[in-house]
Amino acid sequence: MVGCERGNKEIAGCRVSLYPMSDQFITLLSKSIKTNRLDAVWSDTDLFSTLYRGKQESVVDAAAGLFVRTYRPEVHSVCELTFSKGCPGDVAQDYVFNNENPTPNSSFISQYGNFTVQCKYSFYAFGITNYMNEIAEVVTLAKKRNLYEGSTHYVTILEGTAAELFAYFEEVLAYADEHIEHYVLEATLSVNSPSK
């Protein structure tokens, strides 16, 4: 990233890492990665994550689609999400912009994304001194949606359905896009935890 030319400021991205705590994790992941609809994003799967790049709403749609498709009621699974936009080191390549059908997974998410999810997340804004105020704004948006469960060291806790949480992430990222040059949202989603 360091030393690259300034990229296209419209390119949003998300790294989605999925961890099904099951001996069947390869089968589960292969299936959801293959069936997720990618009409509106550039996609690449590496050792750590599946990476989506495109318009912000399309990236959220693809990330939500992959998460919901990996869900199994009997499997404890965790998903690590890194949404990022505006990095000065980003490059104007590896992306798809699809204005005609920007959210091809939306009806699938509405239909199957009604299971409960616990979430920890942190919102990071760079290059500005009032970043704590921006974090407070983002947390306020969660409270308005009744997703807020509390704050603890280094993270804020949310609970809601998968569809509700990704709708909130989209709202946060749209807010950030209007107010902040470079920002990252790090979220960890947990389903069917035996600790719950």
Add this chain to the structure above:
Amino acid sequence: MVGCERGNKEIAGCRVSLYPMSDQFITLLSKSIKTNRLDAVWSDTDLFSTLYRGKQESVVDAAAGLFVRTYRPEVHSVCELTFSKGCPGDVAQDYVFNNENPTPNSSFISQYGNFTVQCKYSFYAFGITNYMNEIAEVVTLAKKRNLYEGSTHYVTILEGTAAELFAYFEEVLAYADEHIEHYVLEATLSVNSPSK
């Protein structure tokens, strides 16, 4: 975090989340959480992570101890680490400072931490405009230790033994402590990935 008093600036913290991709994940995690030596840190396990707070070197020692103790040669496992220090919303509580024995897991890590680990990570510095330069410094430290494998969208890639990677994290955090008020290191460690 938001709205709290300014905390003790010496308190470092790390959230350690472990994801063994195995039906035996509960047994594995319970055992390593129980046997890790906690003489030098405050500790709490919640739904998402085990959290350690104390002196920076003690927090790195505890995080490394837990990661190494969870390793099994036959299990693909991922560990998500959030090191954080200097948050203006942090509070001066929930910590242990142990100056007499600050790294009680160090001999265990030296002895058992020689397995290979793939890592993606990002270093975040807040409230400053030259944060990209600080990222470049941190990456240079990885190159000097021959851990650097490349950079891709949103993360830098490392490979080394567990002991080598945590020694590098400690160096990064010591550098950050001297130069930056508030910083976060987000790292994901992967072992025995079938993709490798």
